[in-house]
Amino acid sequence: MQSLNKIVVDLSALRHNFQLLQKRSGNGCRLLAMVKADAYGHGMKEAAKVFSEAGCWDFGVAEVGEGVRLRESGVRGNIFVFLGCLRSHVPLFFEYKLIPVIFCMESAQALSDEAVNQGTIIPVHVKVDCGMNRLGVFPDSLPEFLSAMKQLPGIKVAGVASHFPQTDDRASSQTKEQFRVFDKLGLNTITRHIANSGGILYFPQTHCDMVRAGISLYGYYPDGHLGVDFETGALLRPAMEFHSRVLQVKTVPKNSGVSYGHTYITKRETQLAVLPVGYEDGLSRSLSNKGEVLIRGQRAKIRGRICMNLCMVDVTHIDGVQAGDTVVIMGSKHNATISGDEIAGWMGSISYEVLCLFGNNNERKYI
Numbered sequence: 141m142q143s144l145n146k147i148v149v150d151l152s153a154l155r156h157n158f159q160l161l162q163k164r165s166g167n168g169c170r171l172l173a174m175v176k177a178d179a180y181g182h183g184m185k186e187a188a189k190v191f192s193e194a195g196c197w198d199f200g201v202a203e204v205g206e207g208v209r210l211r212e213s214g215v216r217g218n219i220f221v222f223l224g225c226l227r228s229h230v231p232l233f234f235e236y237k238l239i240p241v242i243f244c245m246e247s248a249q250a251l252s253d254e255a256v257n258q259g260t261i262i263p264v265h266v267k268v269d270c271g272m273n274r275l276g277v278f279p280d281s282l283p284e285f286l287s288a289m290k291q292l293p294g295i296k297v298a299g300v301a302s303h304f305p306q307t308d309d310r311a312s313s314q315t316k317e318q319f320r321v322f323d324k325l326g327l328n329t330i331t332r333h334i335a336n337s338g339g340i341l342y343f344p345q346t347h348c349d350m351v352r353a354g355i356s357l358y359g360y361y362p363d364g365h366l367g368v369d370f371e372t373g374a375l376l377r378p379a380m381e382f383h384s385r386v387l388q389v390k391t392v393p394k395n396s397g398v399s400y401g402h403t404y405i406t407k408r409e410t411q412l413a414v415l416p417v418g419y420e421d422g423l424s425r426s427l428s429n430k431g432e433v434l435i436r437g438q439r440a441k442i443r444g445r446i447c448m449n450l451c452m453v454d455v456t457h458i459d460g461v462q463a464g465d466t467v468v469i470m471g472s473k474h475n476a477t478i479s480g481d482e483i484a485g486w487m488g489s490i491s492y493e494v495l496c497l498f499g500n501n502n503e504r505k506y507i
Contacts, residue, residue: 144385144416147504148471149182153359153379154190160374161353162195164340169347172198172220172333174354176206180492181499182358182380185213186506191357192217200352204229207238220265224275230254233262241301243267243276248289255294265299268325270334271318272305279321299331304346307338308362310370315339319346338362360491364481378479381471382498386435386463388414389455398452399444404429406443411456413440415467418449422497423469430486433467436460437474470498 162171173196174180179187188199188210197217201207207219222241225233227250233240234254242248242264255262266285269276277285282300289297302322306312315338322334332348337356339346359378361367368375391411398404398412413435419425423446431442433453440453455461470478480491487494 143503144387145421145469145502146383147181147499147502148381148383149186149499149504149506150377150379150381151186151190151506153377154182154187154357155194157357157359157376157379158191158194158196158353160376161337161340161351161356164344165351166344166347170198170331170350171196172200172218172350172352173357174200174352175210176200176202176222177496178500180355180358181495181497183499183504183506184210185215186504187357188213188215198350204232204238208232208236211236211238222267224267225251234258234260239263239265239298241265241267243269245285245288248292248295252292252294261294261296263296263298265301265331266297268300268302268322270302270321271314272303274303276302279325282325297330299333299350300325300327301332302334304334304336304339304343307336307343308364310342310363315343315346319343336362341367355492355495358495360480360495364484364491365479378471380480380495380499382469382502383471384415384417384433384467384469386413386461386465386467387416387450388463389461390414397444399428399447401445404444408456410443410454411461412443412452413455413461413465413467415451415453416449417467417469418447418451420448420501422499422501423451424487424489424497426487427483431483432478433469434471434473434476434478435465435467437476439476439478470494 165171173191175184175188178184200220202223204221207221220239224242224247225240230250267276304315306314333350335346335351337354340351359376394408396406417423425446428445432439438458440455443452443454480494483494484491
């Protein structure tokens with residue numbers, strides 16, 4: 141496939157981030173690499189290979205199908221499936237040696253039945269809801285849940301997990317309180333993990349036996365620009381850039397409407413560059429009349445509504461722009477940079493969404 145739009149993923153940045161986070165996690169603490177959502181748009185197979193070569197032995201996905209694809213790509217080690225399992229999917233956990241993270245007795249019973257049929261034992265991790273109010277068994281129900289699981293043959297409870305909702309706030313008292321609830325569960329004889337990227341970077345007391353790195357592996361801080369500004373050591377390195385090309389340059393007169401709905405009216409004679417990138421390519425329509433791109437190392441503002449496959453930017457102030465010129469949607473050119481955090485700010489979102497939108501909707505190139 142050849143496209144005018146291309147995602148460029150720097151594998152050395154992925155390796156750098158893994159090694160930096162491994163160091164921050166501390167000796168004896170395992171670092172699990174979250175590679176769900178196609179590694180946040182970076183490519184699950186390619187990213188997992190880099191992390192594996194850097195020493196990673198634990199990987200996290202959302203659904204069983206991701207786990208199957210990851211195993212089939214040649215990844216060894218532990219693959220955790222965090223959205224539990226349906227009865228119809230249970231055989232896949234055994235065939236591909238996947239570790240289910242469970243939160244209901246129906247899943248436990250189905251796994252037990254299959255383990256007995258196969259004459260084996262499957263390790264599971266139990267998800268506990270200590271304050272996220274998402275998936276998981278509530279702490280006061282956990283003793284009864286674990287007691288019931290002990291009655292099921294073929295299952296070994298190998299770990300317990302929870303998740304933080306506010307580790308992007310370094311001053312969060314909720315994080316400390318939630319960890320107190322998790323820590324109070326005891327269960328020190330099995331693997332405990334609760335820290336996400338924010339936990340790894342800002343709450344070292346929460347690291348336990350294993351931590352789960354997500355956005356930080358891909359070069360972004362959970363609190364965005366603040367994370368960069370507060371960092372006193374080596375910085376995480378964003379691994380993804382998004383490049384496009386200029387299709388056409390045209391001059392339109394003052395008081396001309398641009399794109400659908402004419403939501404932008406030129407205030408002067410304006411030189412517009414037409415780019416072959418739109419919301420199909422992950423460039424959110426919410427960036428209309430807000431976003432910017434880099435052309436010849438200078439910023440150019442998006443004018444008018446972003447279309448499905450096209451958008452227009454104002455290049456009146458940039459000399460010599462012509463068809464074929466490289467456009468940086470996200471990344472750096474000369475001394476200018478547009479980060480995923482900045483784009484997220486224009487969208488009213490977070491870098492996680494930006495990376496997924498761009499990476500999962502465009503051809504990828506690895507360097």
